[in-house]
Amino acid sequence: MASLLSFFEQAKPVHGGQPPVAQLALLDLLFPGFSSMSDVISKYLGLNLNIYIPALIFLGGLVFAWNYISDYIWQLVKTHMMSSVEIRIDDEIYNIVMAWVAAQNFSKASRRFVVNTNLSSRSWFIWRWSDNDSDEDDDGENVSLEKQKKTLSYTPSFGSHAFWYRGRLLFFRRTQHRDQLSFLPPAREEISIACFGRSPWILKELLVEAKLAYVKKDSRKTLIYRGTFKGVPAEPTWERNMSRDIRPLSTVILNADTKKKLLDDISDYLNPATRRWYANRGIPYRRGYLLYGPPGTGKSSLSLALAGHYNLRIYIVSLNSFHSNEENLTTLFAELPRRCVVLLEDIDTAGLTNTRAELAPPSPPTGKEMVATAGSENSNPSALPGRLSLSGLLNILDGVASQEGRILIMTTNHIEKLDKALIRPGRVDMSIEFSWADREISASIFRAIYTTLEADGNEELRSTTDQTPGELITEKAAANASVAKLAEKFAIQIPEHEFSPAEIQGFLLKHKVSPENAVREVGEWIKSMRREKKGKVAEERQEQDGVGESKPSAERRRPDSDSHSNSSEDGIDFCSKTESSISEPGTPIEGKPPSTAQK
Known part of the structure; x- marks a missing residue:
């Protein structure tokens, strides 16, 4: 204290002049x-600020100390x-709370805010936007207006923000952890909500309200999640991909008996009684289904409709990802809800098919063979180090540590390529075949497109204002009867087992307002x-001919070449069964496509 007073005495100007140079240097350090x-104030205003130096130093020290005292x-x-x-951020409750905060008045009125187009915590880039979570209809003139309203979302910026909730003062705090040593954008963010008082009941009520609002928005939706791998050490997480309107099962064209059994x-x-029954008998509580058939026949559509019918979420796993190894997929499956x-999807393309058909391992390749194999399109991706193997996938699906309570649906375009261990009874409890469209399927698709539904809001049926409800029903029935007759004419022109339902x-969607034009122009469409x-x-x-000509001449002249044995596979095989077939639970799959017998 004595030294500080001594400094004050020395800082006083000498005979009304300036302080010594040493004191000026120290003052410039404290007050740049x-x-x-x-000097400027003394010259133009005639005020000598040097007499206030002790007070300035005292105030500066007080402000400096207050920062520590206030924090304490x-x-x-x-x-x-x-x-x-x-x-x-790594929990879905983050999305729930942020959606609630974005709808509050204090968030909209905040002068410090973050603007983005996606509030999802799993989005790696802030500008990634999907408008698939809309729960409102896009009708006429409201389309552009709704898009403008949903383009931007405003949330409070990083720091503390006070707001009132049910008469209580609450504080919303948003913090971000930046890694200065990383070249990636910061991925860790935390939010907190605090209130005065030792009872947290008001915070729990806020969380319940936010969750109810979030669930209400998704009550008529099918939520779709996708397994992703984020960050430098590829952390496996489930990311909400989108939400879709619940698809009625009636829109899925499938054999009636097959659909009923499924x-x-x-x-x-x-x-719930089935779960207890499984547990009492020591049977793993799991169920698996295999949907197989040509592309565009409705396998993925049936999966989406089933999830919506039973109000379940869909979790999509890609086995072709570079990070899809046994450890990451085990983590993803462990985080699945019950x-x-x-x-x-398309499990035959994951490089895990027929892996047990190899009787003996091949001899070690030479250097040139390794280079040629690395560039070959037929190289097995599962053979790469760190990739998922068939045994690893089987352990994930029904191993000792596998998740119970989920419904597993596998789809494939080529069932003959799948390893028998993957589709044996116990892993696949029911198999459903999808085929090319026959006459019945073609007519069903036509009726599904053009039949008038209650939710369509078709104004053509309300052309006159004096129609009674009975007259409207009669007119609608007549229109649907006309559609049924056109459906028969349309189905007769479609060759059976040549085109997929998709x-x-x-084709019908191009003529969705005119079924007569669809019947009239279907012949030209078939030719094209x-x-x-x-x-x-x-x-x-x-x-294929170009690839064959690029091979060495010595390889083309091999006497044991079987180039002619597979010539039948060059064409497109449109043969399939006339209707969907189903394998009963616990029974082997029958009726494989004709290509299996040829092979």
């Missing part, structure tokens, strides 16, 4: 630009007189589709 500012006092208050809840089996499995649908639906497919076959043959 003080000497220049004091605030920590004591938060520890002993406040309640708080912390929410991390629904009865799933309903029995989801019955009741959900796990979808493995191709037929795509045949020409297109014929051109694709010719291109594939040219590519």
Whole structure:
């Protein structure tokens, strides 16, 4: 204290002049630009600021000390007189709370805010946007207006923000942890909500309200999650991909008996009594289904409709990802909820097929063979180090540590390529075959497109204002009867087992307002589709011929070459069964496509 007073005495100007140079240097260090500012004020205003130097130093020290004192006092208050809840970004509750915060008045009126187009915590890039979570209809003139309203979302910026909730003062705090040593954008963010008082009941009520609002928005939706791998050490997480309107099962074109057996089996499995029955008998509580058939026949559509019918979430797993190894997939499956649908699409393309058919390991390749194999399209991706193996996938699906309570659905375009261990009874309890469209399927698709539904809001049926409800019903029935007759005419023109349901639906959507035009122009569409497919076959043959010509002449002249044995596989095989077939639970799959017998 004596030294500080001594400094004050020395800092006083000598005979009304300036302080010594040493004191000026120290003052400039504490208050940058003080000497220049004091000279200007003294010259033009005639004020000598040097006499206020002791007071300035005292105030500066007080402000400097107050920063530490206030932080210490605030920590004591938060520890002993406040309640708080912390929410991390790697939990779905983050999305729930942020959606609630974005809808509050204090968030919209905040002068410090973050603007983005996606509030999802799992989005790696802030500008990634999907408008698939909309729960409102896009009708006419409201389309552009709704898009403008949903483009931007405003949430409070990083720091503390006070707001009132049910008469209580609450504090919303948002913090971000930046890694200065990483070249990636920061991925860790935390939010917290605090209130005065030692009872956290008001915070719990807020969380319940936010969750109810979030669930209400998704009550008529099917939520779709996708397994992703984020960050430098590829951390496996489930990311909410989108939400879709619940698709009615009536829109899925499938054999009636097959659909009934499938629904009865799933309903029995989801019955709470079934779970206890499985547990009492020591049977793993799991169910697996295999959907196989040509592309575009409705396998993925059935999976989506089943999830919506039973109000389950869909979790999609890609086995072709570079990070899809046994450890990461085990982590993903361990985080699955008890009741959900796990979808493995196109499992025949994952490089895990027929891996047990190799009787003996090949001899070690030479250096040139290793280079050639690395560039080959037929190299097995599962043979790469760190990739998922068939045994690893089987352990994940029904191993000792596998998750119970989920419904596993696998889809494939080529069932003959799947290893028998993957589709044996116990892993696949029911198999459903999807085929090319026959006459019945073609007519069903036509009726599904053009039949008038209650939810359509068709104004053509309300052309006159004096129609009674009975007259409207009669007019609607007459219109649907006309559609049924046109459906028969349309189905007669479609060749059976040549086109997929998706191709037929795509053609009908081009004429969705005029079923008569669809019936009239279907003949030209069939001719154009045949020409297109014929051109694709010719291109594939040219590519195969080019690959064959690029091989060494010694390899082409091998006496044991079997190049002619597979010539029948160059064309497109449209043969399939006339209707969907189903394998009963616990029975082997029958009726494989003709290509299996040829091979």
